[in-house]
Amino acid sequence: MKKILLVGFNKEEKDYLHNKFYKKNFVTSMKNEKKISAIICSKRKNFQNILEKKFFDKINHLDWVHLPGAGIEEYLFLDKYNINHFTNIKSIQGNHVADHAMALLLALTRKISFIVKQGQNKKFDFRPIELFNKRALIVGFGSVGRNIAKRAHSFGLKITIVSDKYKDNKSFILKTYKYSYLEKAVTNADIIFIAAPLTNKTQFLFDEKIFKKCKKNSILINVSRGKIILTDILIKYLNNKKILAAGLDVTFPEPLPKYNKLLKMDNVIITPHIAGISENFSNRHFALIEKNIKRYLNNLNLVDKVNLKRGY
Numbered sequence: 001m002k003k004i005l006l007v008g009f010n011k012e013e014k015d016y017l018h019n020k021f022y023k024k025n026f027v028t029s030m031k032n033e034k035k036i037s038a039i040i041c042s043k044r045k046n047f048q049n050i051l052e053k054k055f056f057d058k059i060n061h062l063d064w065v066h067l068p069g070a071g072i073e074e075y076l077f078l079d080k081y082n083i084n085h086f087t088n089i090k091s092i093q094g095n096h097v098a099d100h101a102m103a104l105l106l107a108l109t110r111k112i113s114f115i116v117k118q119g120q121n122k123k124f125d126f127r128p129i130e131l132f133n134k135r136a137l138i139v140g141f142g143s144v145g146r147n148i149a150k151r152a153h154s155f156g157l158k159i160t161i162v163s164d165k166y167k168d169n170k171s172f173i174l175k176t177y178k179y180s181y182l183e184k185a186v187t188n189a190d191i192i193f194i195a196a197p198l199t200n201k202t203q204f205l206f207d208e209k210i211f212k213k214c215k216k217n218s219i220l221i222n223v224s225r226g227k228i229i230l231t232d233i234l235i236k237y238l239n240n241k242k243i244l245a246a247g248l249d250v251t252f253p254e255p256l257p258k259y260n261k262l263l264k265m266d267n268v269i270i271t272p273h274i275a276g277i278s279e280n281f282s283n284r285h286f287a288l289i290e291k292n293i294k295r296y297l298n299n300l301n302l303v304d305k306v307n308l309k310r311g312y
Contacts, residue, residue, distance in 0.1 A: 001024070001025075002025065002037045002038065002063070002296065002297060003025065003026065003027045003032075003035045003036055003037050003038070004025055004026050004027070004036075004037070004038040004039075004040060004293065004296075005026070005027050005029075005030065005032075005036045005038065005039045005040070006026060006040055006042075007030075007039065007040065007041045007042070007046045007047070007049075007050065008041050008042035008043050008045075008046030008068075009042050013042070013286065014026075017290065017293065020290065021293060021294070021297060025293075025297060030050070030053070030055055033055070033058050033059045034059070036059065036062065037061065037062065037063045037064070038062065038063055038064035038065070038066075038296060039062065039064075039065050039066065040066040040289055040293070041066065041067075041068045042068060042285070042286075042289075043068055044068050044069050046068070047067065047068055056078065056081050060081070060082075062081065062083045062084075063083070063084045063085060064083070064084065064085040064086075064087070064296055064302065065078070065083050065085070065086050065087075066086075066087050066088070066289065066292070067086060067087065067088040067089075067306070068088075068089065068285070069088060069089060069276075070088055070089055070090050070093050070197075070276060071197065071198060071224075071225060072086075072088055072197075072306055072308065072311065072312065073197070073198045073199070073225070073311060075308070076308050076311060078308060079308035079309060085302055085305060086305065086306050086307075086308060087292060087302050087303065087304045087305055087306065088304055088306050089285055089288060089304060090142060090143055090304050090306070090312075091143050091288070091303065091304050092143075092281070092284040092285060092288055092304075093143065093144065093275075093276050093281070094142075094143030094144050094146065094147040095147055095278075096275065096276070096277070096278035096280075096281065097144045097147070097195075097223050097275040097276055098144055098147035098148045098150070098151055098223075099151070100223055100249055100271070100274070100275035101144075101148050101151075101193055101195070101221050101223045101247075101249075101275070102148070102151050102152070102155075104221050104223070104247025104248075104249065104269055104271070105131075105191065105219065105221050105247060107247065107269050108219060108245040108246075108247050108267070108269060109128060109129040109130075109131060109219070109245075110128050110129075111124055111128050113269040114266055114267075117266060118266065125266050125267060126244060126245075126267075129219075131152075131155045131156060131157055131191075132155065132156035132157075133156055133157075133158065134156075134157050134158070134190040134191060135157070135158045135160070135188055135189050135190045135191070136152045136157040136158065136159050136160070136189065136190065136191045136192075136193065137160050137161070137162065137185055137186060137189035137191070137192045137193070138152070138159065138160075138161045138162070138193045138195060139161075139162040139182070139185075139192065139193065139194050139195060139196050139205075140162065140163065140194065140195035140196025140197065140202075140224065141161045141162070141163035141165075141166045141195070142195065142197070142312070144195040144223065144224070145161065145163070145193070145195040145196075148193050148195055149161065149170075149172070149173065152191075152193070153172040157191065158174055159172055159173050159174060160173070160174050160175045160176070160177065160185060160188075160189070161173055161175075161176050161177070162176075162177045162178070162179055162181075162182055162185050162196075163176060163177075163178075163179075164178050164179055179201060179202075179205075182205065182210060183209065183210060183213045184213075186210060186213050186214045186215070186218075187213050187214070187215060188215060189214070189215055189218055190215065190217075190218055190219065191218065191219045191220075191221065192214070192218060192219070192220050192221065193221045193222075193223070194206070194220070194221065194222040194223070194224050194228055194229070195223060195224050196224055196228060197224065197225070197311060197312035198224065198225035198227055198228060198311070199310070199311035199312060200311065202225075202228050203227055203228065204227065204228070204229070204230050205228050205229075206220075206228060206229040206230060206233070206234070207230050207233060208230070208233050211233055211234070211236075211237045211242065211243065212242075214237070214242055214243060216241070216242055217241065217242075217244040218242075218243055218244060219243070219244055219245045219246070219247070220234070220243055220245075220246045220247070221246070221247045221248075222246070222247070222248050222249065222250055223249045223250065223275045224250060225250050225252075226248070226250040226251040226252035226253070226254050227252045229252065231251065231252050231253075231256075231260075231262070234246065234262075235261050235262060238262075238265060238267060238268065244267060245267040245268065245269075246262075246267070246268050246269075247268075247269045248262070248268065248269070248270045248271070249270075249271045249272075249273055249274065249275040250273055250275075251270060254273060255272065256270070288303065288304065291303055292304075
């Protein structure tokens with residue numbers, strides 16, 4: 001029989017799942033490792049605790065592990081355990097991460113960040129910018145990228161994307177570039193959104209070669225992972241105004257050292273990796289877990305499966 005270990009759930013949540021399915025479908029302790037076929041953690045800290053206890057070294061028959069986050073780059077080593085299925089939360093963060101991406105953009109283009117930093121009487125470094133008819137490039141077109149596209153389109157932005165897998169032909173997507181053509185893709189973009197996962201292919205993707213090709217006075221928004229950008233090169237191109245402004249929810253390193261030049265720039269806004277947080281996130285995460293437990297117990301394909309070899 002399939003046995004699921006729930007970690008980090010409160011009593012009310014456990015009782016609900018026990019009643020929704022059957023209590024015998026669950027085990028209550030890691031001490032019962034010989035019975036466990038699946039592990040679901042409600043929070044990253046719970047999963048980290050399991051890793052620190054080297055729990056995966058004790059068992060060799062796990063069928064399913066749920067990774068309680070969107071980014072999985074720090075868990076790729078789990079592939080060595082030959083676990084059949086991994087899932088994460090990639091489908092439920094798209095809305096609020098996309099909201100945050102647009103908030104960063106508007107804070108820059110409408111000079112909100114500048115006014116908060118400098119007060120109401122300081123002369124602008126550049127005038128407020130209209131988004132209508134500007135060209136937006138979205139790098140990465142998973143759940144976050146798709147939701148950014150919807151919002152950007154509603155502001156009148158002209159959308160192109162970078163994706164190796166996207167095949168649907170939405171009417172407002174003007175063009176799709178492969179990652180190998182990123183140099184060409186950035187040349188006409190007024191605004192660049194980074195929404196790609198961190199993989200071997202995307203680590204330090206935005207390097208000197210790419211920034212050199214960017215359109216003058218373009219704006220960069222990153223709500224994915226800081227390590228996709230070479231920080232020193234970004235600073236260089238912000239200083240020479242090739243990049244007009246940057247909105248960063250993620251940085252490398254994270255957090256930035258207090259002396260880092262990005263922290264002192266009027267044309268940069270930095271938030272502390274909070275795009276993935278919302279007041280409704282816990283409810284959506286629990287609903288996703290409930291859905292996948294039902295699918296798992298009924299031998300159906302799981303939602304939000306990830307491939308550790310690919311890194312997403």
